[in-house]
Amino acid sequence: xxxxxxxxxxxxxxxxxxxxxxxxxxxxxxxxxxxxxxxxxxxxxxxxxxxxxxxxxxxxxxxxxxxxxxxxxxxxxxxxxxxxxxxxxxxxxxxxxxxxxxxxxxxxxxxxxxxxxxxxxxxxxxxxxxxxxxxxxxxxxxxxxxxxxxxxxxxxxxxxxxxxxxxxxxxxxxxxxxxxxxxxxxxxxxxxxxxxxxxxxxxxxxxxxxxxxxxxxxxxxxxxxxxxxxxxxxxxxxxxxxxxxxxxxxxxxxxxxxxxxxxxxxxxxxxxxxxxxxxxxxxxxxxxxxxxxxxxxxxxxxxxxxxxxxxxxxxxxxxxxxxxxxxxxxxxxxxxx
Amino acid sequence: xxxxxxxxxxxxxxxxxxxxxxxxxxxxxxxxxxxxxxxxxxxxxxxxxxxxxxxxxxxxxxxxxxxxxxxxxxxxxxxxxxxxxxxxxxxxxxxxxxxxxxxxxxxxxxxxxxxxxxxxxxxxxxxxxxxxxxxxxxxxxxxxxxxxxxxxxxxxxxxxxxxxxxxxxxxxxxxxxxxxxxxxxxxxxxxxxxxxxxxxxxxxxxxxxxxxxxxxxxxxxxxxxxxxxxxxxxxxxxxxxxxxxxxxxxxxxxxxxxxxxxxxxxxxxxxxxxxxxxxxxxxxxxxxxxxxxxxxxxxxxxxxxxxxxxxxxxxxxxxxxxxxxxxxxxxxxxxxxxxxxxxxxxxxxxxxxxxxxxxxxxxxx
Numbered sequence: 022x023x024x025x026x027x028x029x030x031x032x033x034x035x036x037x038x039x040x041x042x043x044x045x046x047x048x049x050x051x052x053x054x055x056x057x058x059x060x061x062x063x064x065x066x067x068x069x070x071x072x073x074x075x076x077x078x079x080x081x082x083x084x085x086x087x088x089x090x091x092x093x094x095x096x097x098x099x100x101x102x103x104x105x106x107x108x109x110x111x112x113x114x115x116x117x118x119x120x121x122x123x124x125x126x127x128x129x130x131x132x133x134x135x136x137x138x139x140x141x142x143x144x145x146x147x148x149x150x151x152x153x154x155x156x157x158x159x160x161x162x163x164x165x166x167x168x169x170x171x172x173x174x175x176x177x178x179x180x181x182x183x184x185x186x187x188x189x190x191x192x193x194x195x196x197x198x199x200x201x202x203x204x205x206x207x208x209x210x211x212x213x214x215x216x217x218x219x220x221x222x223x224x225x226x227x228x229x230x231x232x233x234x235x236x237x238x239x240x241x242x243x244x245x246x247x248x249x250x251x252x253x254x255x256x257x258x259x260x261x262x263x264x265x266x267x268x269x270x271x272x273x274x275x276x277x278x279x280x281x282x283x284x285x286x287x288x289x290x291x292x293x294x295x296x297x298x299x300x301x302x303x304x305x306x307x308x309x310x311x312x313x314x315x316x317x318x319x320x321x322x323x324x325x326x327x328x329x330x331x332x333x334x335x336x337x338x339x340x341x342x343x344x345x346x347x348x349x350x351x352x353x354x355x356x357x358x
Numbered sequence: 359x360x361x362x363x364x365x366x367x368x369x370x371x372x373x374x375x376x377x378x379x380x381x382x383x384x385x386x387x388x389x390x391x392x393x394x395x396x397x398x399x400x401x402x403x404x405x406x407x408x409x410x411x412x413x414x415x416x417x418x419x420x421x422x423x424x425x426x427x428x429x430x431x432x433x434x435x436x437x438x439x440x441x442x443x444x445x446x447x448x449x450x451x452x453x454x455x456x457x458x459x460x461x462x463x464x465x466x467x468x469x470x471x472x473x474x475x476x477x478x479x480x481x482x483x484x485x486x487x488x489x490x491x492x493x494x495x496x497x498x499x500x501x502x503x504x505x506x507x508x509x510x511x512x513x514x515x516x517x518x519x520x521x522x523x524x525x526x527x528x529x530x531x532x533x534x535x536x537x538x539x540x541x542x543x544x545x546x547x548x549x550x551x552x553x554x555x556x557x558x559x560x561x562x563x564x565x566x567x568x569x570x571x572x573x574x575x576x577x578x579x580x581x582x583x584x585x586x587x588x589x590x591x592x593x594x595x596x597x598x599x600x601x602x603x604x605x606x607x608x609x610x611x612x613x614x615x616x617x618x619x620x621x622x623x624x625x626x627x628x629x630x631x632x633x634x635x636x637x638x639x640x641x642x643x644x645x646x647x648x649x650x651x652x653x654x655x656x657x658x659x660x661x662x663x664x665x666x667x668x669x670x671x672x673x674x675x676x677x678x679x680x681x682x683x684x685x686x687x688x689x690x691x692x693x694x695x696x697x698x699x700x701x702x703x704x705x706x707x708x709x710x711x712x713x714x715x716x717x718x719x720x721x722x723x
Contacts, residue, residue: 107450236470240463243447246412250441251463252432298450301469 041316090315096269097284110284111270115178117279119154147271235300282341369418396573440516461515502529561609612662618644629655
């Protein structure tokens, strides 16, 4: 009975991923027929213009949206588990913004010396920024036991980091800064195959380790005290959780900038779909759900006002924010009961 | 050391390096039930947390089955010790069965999947605590009392040798309090399970426990069997009671007595007066009572509530001095109430009949 629901949920998510992959490849300012897309993917003869659009632009971008979306949702899921708070996420806790700040610093200083920054260095910088923000959040979570206050302070950290980033970007003198500006608002554009390969390796390896942790995560859902009684090494567990969620959100930020609300909305939707919180199901579920969510949002960002492109966060916020409000209202209701 | 299953030596516990309770010495055999009693904030929970390794002890050692608990691996420890705590758990979208099944964690593999055998044990544990019918209910939507029993089922699933509970009966009504403790008692007998818990209900603590640990201030005040602990006047001292009284032998609990010159004299006995004594206390009326034999059912409440009680030794004929004193009290009281059926009573009631006649003669009865 339950198993059928799980199988069906996975099937739906899998189908949605495939459908949106196809849609994202076809749709855009230059529509490409599905037949031509398939021809190109199969390596058959096709219109060279289409071939360039698909292989050089849309395909890497679509894959990036899927992989990063999955990573982002998973990162949100981990943070919600860690803080026992349904609206914790890399964006609300200021982790994305911290990563963004350090990446901007590195890029601006490298550009001023005309050094090309490698993708790996970007991830490193983003990871450093994510860890610094996470450190702040952890310090504050010690001082405050109220979880809403934790989110408020996370949002504040986010604003401070964004302000400093804007400041840096504004005063940096380079033509490349236009690019940086786009990136700092969040976007999947301009992703190369090299980027895709690196982000896929980082995200999949991290996600694999997260999956291996599903057993202690399930124990942790009952609360720290019970988890410890179950023999979970809480200190190590928390360090790993912080590390893995930071790697995931850093990877996303390095390539796509800060993307809001995916980390909160997706785990919640996936939970509702599966009607369970078992990590063994939630971890792959969140990954697939995040991929679907970001593919949809990136599609809308590209086609709604084509040829002008919206920033990805603009679209994710439109879908994500109402979900967050819904979660908070429902929580209040449950408290009142 | 060998004969004790769980013991502590010079255990000092506290938070952040500040000792709260020093030199705790516990000796517990397998299958015994130990209860921690003592005032709020005395540190019962701190001791329990140190025993279950939530807190590092500041000094001293705790031994479990001949091994230092701090040296046991997390997994080995979890197969020996399970806990039921007061922390509220709010698991999302988990059925009661899921929550109970969490107790199988130490026995599962890499991904925590439960085998047929595991599910059978979960089922058994849930039926043992009478929550079998709650299997598929959402854990967050059941009553506190039911939650507490599901948490006990979880702890039982863990197949521990010792179970540690922090105020397990707090949210339960009287039926489930007794049922809950009976389950623990049965398991301690049938599975040789040791139990360490804290309780606020002294009368229950005194009945179920093999050993009691009285925590007061920064030390363990007493450790021993209920017979050794519940000596007259001890509980009032342990809890620093300022109002009301507790009678250790019977567990009789009374509110503060009205301390004034008595207005009413009650001729009571055989348990017939207790309800009246309590009503007078509620109304704020001071009263005297007599003549009561020391072994009378009315004696504990009379002693706790009356301004004065005229007593006679148990199994003795009432002596003239006692009657004399009772008459003096009747003289000073405005009214006399007799709760005994003096006509039905036996011949040793002769003196009480005389007393009632005296009161009637004065128009007070």
